[in-house]
Amino acid sequence: MPENDQTPLLYDADVIPIPNIESNSLSKETQKSSWIFYVSAFAADLLLLSVGSLNVFPSVVFPILKNNNTDINPFGEPMTPIEESIIMSVSGISALISFLLMAKISDKIGRKWSMVGLGVSLVGSFTALAFGTHVYIYMLAYFLNGFFSAGIMINVSIYNSEISKEDNRAWIGCIVGLSMPAGNLYGYIFGAIINDNVKLICLICALPCVLHLLLAYYLIESPTYLTSKWRKVEALKALSKLRRYTNYSDIEKEYQSIEDFSFTGNDIRKVTLFSLFKTRVSRKALLIGILLFAAQQLSGSPIIIAYLVPIFNDAGTLLSGNIISIIYGSLQLGVCILATFIVNWFGRKPLILISTLGCAISILFLGAYFYIKDNNIAPIQDIRLLPLACIVLFCISYGIALGPIPMVLIGELFRNEQRAMGVAIITIVFCLVSTGNTFSYPQLKVLAGEYLSLVLYGLITFVALFLLFKYLPETKGKSFVEIQEILSK
Template sequence: MSERIELKQYQAVRTTESDKSDLNNYKMNREKGQNWRQFLVGVISNLSSITVGLCLGWTSAAESKMKNASESPLSIFPTVEEFSWISSLLPLGALVGPYIAGPLADIIGRKWTLLSSSLFFILSFILLILTCNIPQIFVARLLQGLGVGFVMTVQTMYIGEIASDECRGALGSFMQLGIVIGILYVYCVGPFVSFVAYQYICLIVPIVFVITFFLMPDTPQFYISKNRDAEAIKSLRFLRGKSAEGVQKEFDLIKKSVAESLKNKGSIRDLFSNKGNIKALIISSGLLTFQQLSGINVVLFYCQSIFEKAGSSLEPAVATIIVGAVMVFASGCTPLVVERLGRKLILLFSAAGMSISLGLLGAFFFLDDQKNPIVESIKWLPIVSLIAFVFVYCVGFGPLPWAVSGEVFSPEIKSNASSIATSICWIFGFIVTKWFALLSAEIGSYGAFWLFTALCIIAFIFTMTTVIETKGLSLQQIQDRLNGRR
């Protein structure tokens, strides 16, 4: 408020042409703006992330319904092999999606590519409402995967380009928060409604996203790349809550950056043309790979069945809801601390915590497999271990690999690099999800969870030795650091 009064007083006494120039300089250098605007856009854009969460958590309740003759829409029960495909077709679709979404984001814009992801989600839930056979469910899950691939590729680009330097880390964490809200949503309603009602409830979210996000602007970088400078300034004014003069300096910097990136438009081969690009790809792909190798998709897809198999003392559906609520709480913490503690420290904490919690979960299943009498007195351990796992995952390795991925790539290679990194992520997501049941049968549930424990330890070492800290750095400063420049 005092800033506005000061500005009005300044305007009242400055009337000459030179003073008008001073006023413009005043606005350019002193106008504070309104950061809540970019947070509003971030929240609305992440309704698409909530839809991703719906799809990731969908199988937890749907599996038990399809096994129940009174609730299943199918005439026959799916086999174990068919269930593995129902779970793993989503990562397979998400593997393909980025190669469509990346180029499309450069052609029609980040906004319209994100909006188009909802077509896959809406069509998939309509198919599930009408389903009467397993192949139809396969198609629906593959469509959901394509939508997930679109969102995961373009959402990081959109947020990275609308956010100011001081808000980029917090806004980048919103994707994971949206995903876990979607997971909690299906955990809460899935076990307690019919199969068809379950699909209708899921269908609401992508429809609301389309209606609200349609009103939001595209990124200034996209508008400038298409020589639509007036729209770029309008977008910046909306996002920053400033006058045209107030955003002029940022507009000039973005325009220069975009001009350089268009001049040096990168191909996939350019990803390997210099040390900075290679290091960015290693960091992004490595973090996203370890995100999947932590076993998170196994926990999300089979959460209810894990509790059932463990013979938990708590009702499996209730335990699953508790896990979902913890995920939301943990993901909500990240935007509050990421700019204070930095990405790297939180990632190290996350990897260490996942290692310990998965190790304990594996120990429980080992004791249970050995028929050890102590199992009866530690029925609480699977709940505590999974709650601890999802907490540390959602604080660190859930949101931050996507946030870092949106920061480390230079503009000229960002769309190609994001597509490759996201695809690598979902290749491992497909492998883990498709063959977890077979792996558990071969080496036991305890062996599978101990394998995830070892991979989380490797993730800790990778983060410690390879990942750079991006807290408080501009996108150009990040590129300088990756390339070894001061």
């Protein structure tokens, strides 16, 4: 501990009001979390609901902005494809900036105030979208939204993991993973109910952020963050609120474990970008990580989620795009819940391969349907259920593995000291691929039709399937040392 640290080593009962009951071990009973822990976790996850609803704006808001009816279109004229491409792609650029900066900002001001600041900022951005009457306002708002959304994803994930105990960290993490799909469904539902009022849709999507700010009073700062700043009394006070402790020795034991973990390994040599390319193991881990996230982006999932309503309105199916979007959102949420249970049963690699194959087949058949429809090759009355079948297969396939597992895998592929740098590089590539993907789709749709975009996604996914089959290792039940040995071959 630094010499100038003035943190008292004795507890003040006024600061941490816990009965003075002696205990020699941290029992399961005293590890239970208090109600304020659940309120804090819930309040943090509310931000992800708004981010998830923002992801489906191209489905629920953009059709209004492209409408010729000036009574409902706040722009007064239809949005052009190039304007749509710019709006969609600028968020990827700002997300990249956020990923590079937000972790440092969070370490500087804390998790709580980072989330509160991002919540206020996102409400302001939603308000700009609600009352904006020019496309340039949307471009600026989407640029800012990319920064805010990435920052929220970073801080909420870190915050929930740091306030959780070992026995509830897994399911709290699952709830974090479910918050974005729940936000997608939230946006789809209200987009279907209010399908001609941009202002009302934007304000409703901002409501989870507003509720987060109302609950901010109950947010407890992360004990891990406080410990890293040598703020011992505040860390102990935070732990006393987050846990149902009955004695001082238990709270001291948890604080000590956090302190030991926080300051262990600080002497490890700094890992640079170039050091990742020096060994075969780190190069292979990096390339596999990039391949996983490229496959995730280029499977067509971001486009399907964003443009689900207009895609199915154009398809001329038996159900409207709004109804299908609600079906998709509900199914997506259910599959994400299922994925948390089956990933350790079947292993990472088999699930990834099955998932990628299902995505490739479903998106290719959907592209074939649009080709038949657009070129009047055959009557589509007899195959109108095909798009619905394709989207159900795609949702299940993507949700069981290609969506959730890549983030798990990149945490397993790198050595401890290389993980932060490796994830940072993969994130940069992810943002660049995402930006190119979202910019090109509206242009490609206008130039070549819906079917060509979907067929390209299907073909790229088949290529990814072959590469994953050849290079992706199975990490189920393997220690970090064993995984490194597999990568060295």
